[in-house]
Amino acid sequence: MLVARVILLPGKERRLLAGHLWVYEGEIKKVEGEVEPGGIVSVYSSRGKFLGRGYFNPHSQITVRLLTREDEEINESFLRRRLEAALAFRQRVVKEASAYRLVNGEGDLLPGLVVDRYGDYLVVQVLTLGMEKLRPLLIPLLVELLSPRGIYERSDVSSREKEGLPPATGLLYGEVPRRVTIREGELSFLVDIYEGQKTGFFLDQRENRQILSTLTAGMRVLDCFCYTGGFAVAAAKGEAEEVVAVDVSEQALELARENAVLNGVEEKISWREANCFDELRRLEKAGEKFDLVILDPPAFTKSKEALPSAMRGYKEINLRALKLLRPGGLLFTCSCSYHLTEPLFWEVVLSAAQDARRTLRLVEFRRQARDHAILPTVPETYYLKCGIFQVI
Numbered sequence: 001m002l003v004a005r006v007i008l009l010p011g012k013e014r015r016l017l018a019g020h021l022w023v024y025e026g027e028i029k030k031v032e033g034e035v036e037p038g039g040i041v042s043v044y045s046s047r048g049k050f051l052g053r054g055y056f057n058p059h060s061q062i063t064v065r066l067l068t069r070e071d072e073e074i075n076e077s078f079l080r081r082r083l084e085a086a087l088a089f090r091q092r093v094v095k096e097a098s099a100y101r102l103v104n105g106e107g108d109l110l111p112g113l114v115v116d117r118y119g120d121y122l123v124v125q126v127l128t129l130g131m132e133k134l135r136p137l138l139i140p141l142l143v144e145l146l147s148p149r150g151i152y153e154r155s156d157v158s159s160r161e162k163e164g165l166p167p168a169t170g171l172l173y174g175e176v177p178r179r180v181t182i183r184e185g186e187l188s189f190l191v192d193i194y195e196g197q198k199t200g201f202f203l204d205q206r207e208n209r210q211i212l213s214t215l216t217a218g219m220r221v222l223d224c225f226c227y228t229g230g231f232a233v234a235a236a237k238g239e240a241e242e243v244v245a246v247d248v249s250e251q252a253l254e255l256a257r258e259n260a261v262l263n264g265v266e267e268k269i270s271w272r273e274a275n276c277f278d279e280l281r282r283l284e285k286a287g288e289k290f291d292l293v294i295l296d297p298p299a300f301t302k303s304k305e306a307l308p309s310a311m312r313g314y315k316e317i318n319l320r321a322l323k324l325l326r327p328g329g330l331l332f333t334c335s336c337s338y339h340l341t342e343p344l345f346w347e348v349v350l351s352a353a354q355d356a357r358r359t360l361r362l363v364e365f366r367r368q369a370r371d372h373a374i375l376p377t378v379p380e381t382y383y384l385k386c387g388i389f390q391v392i
Helices: 076-093 129-146 158-163 203-213 230-237 250-262 276-285 307-324 342-356
Strands: 004-008 022-024 028-032 040-044 050-056 062-068 099-104 113-118 121-126 150-155 168-174 179-184 187-192 220-224 242-247 269-273 290-295 325-335 360-367 385-391
Touching: 004 050, 040 062, 050 129, 062 076, 076 099, 076 129, 099 179, 099 203, 113 129, 121 129, 129 150, 129 168, 179 203, 187 230, 187 250, 203 230, 203 325, 203 360, 203 385, 220 230, 220 276, 220 307, 230 242, 230 250, 230 269, 230 290, 242 250, 242 276, 250 269, 276 307, 290 307, 307 325, 307 342, 325 342, 342 360, 342 385
Parallel strands: 004 040, 121 150, 220 242, 220 290, 242 269, 290 325
Antiparallel strands: 004 028, 022 062, 040 050, 050 062, 099 113, 113 121, 150 168, 179 187, 325 385, 360 385
């Protein structure tokens, strides 16, 4: 099998040897042989050492993404093994849930591919040109291995533009309804597969919702950026006395109300359509107090350049949340921005606590659910931070 060769500049193999999967445009000395964009290449060090095999896109800043470190063919058999390994991992780490991430890109050594399972249905995101080229092999394999009733595509993400690809959504196999009901332990949620955030729901917070429900008994809870009510419902189901849930999206709140009814907790939750920054200020001015405040904002930054502004935003919401907490109250604060690293997350929270004149005790520090697999050698796979703190 003739495969084009990508030769790296001297010293540029170090990150790959340390376990990363990406080769940037500026790390390449030359390409030997013919390869179409999206095609398979072998990667070599400047001294001729074989480093791995992956797909190639000369129009992307990340020019090569490794699929394997072995000298093996990238074919149906290879993809079958990768998908079977991903499924076996989820069978081990996912418990009592009908919805979870089956494939998490680099975390499953399938960069550019996301597959989420919502009961009998699959939702797929194809994020790169190389994975787009492998689509004709992948979809039949998903059907064979998982026997879904339907597969829907949600490749409507901005990152495809960097790969020279347009957004893509629509039915790929079988039938998929717009809305499905999923189960997480004792919780149930309605999910809008066609238009919901990400692939329909924030599956990465599943384990954190379960933890939250163990903490809220008898509490007055504020849930900011509540979206379709995942944390609010979990708090109410955990015997919270009252939950105030805030989001700027009327459409999200409509589904949140339905989720409350679905779980029998509609009497405990009041929903407010408002900008969370404004509502936090209003609540503070009104002298409101809570026993637990949840902050789960959208990513305030998707680039390093916007990080300083994002840190100011994260600090402000944490500062205001801390001022709303009674002594002994809990702050349940999250960030899903990769660029806000764990050390920076700690810096923001502790700086907010200092300005609010609050002393914090760490209850627990958490990350994304285990099905959203993290490769320690690929730091980009770790993005969700969740700190649970008590005001003492």
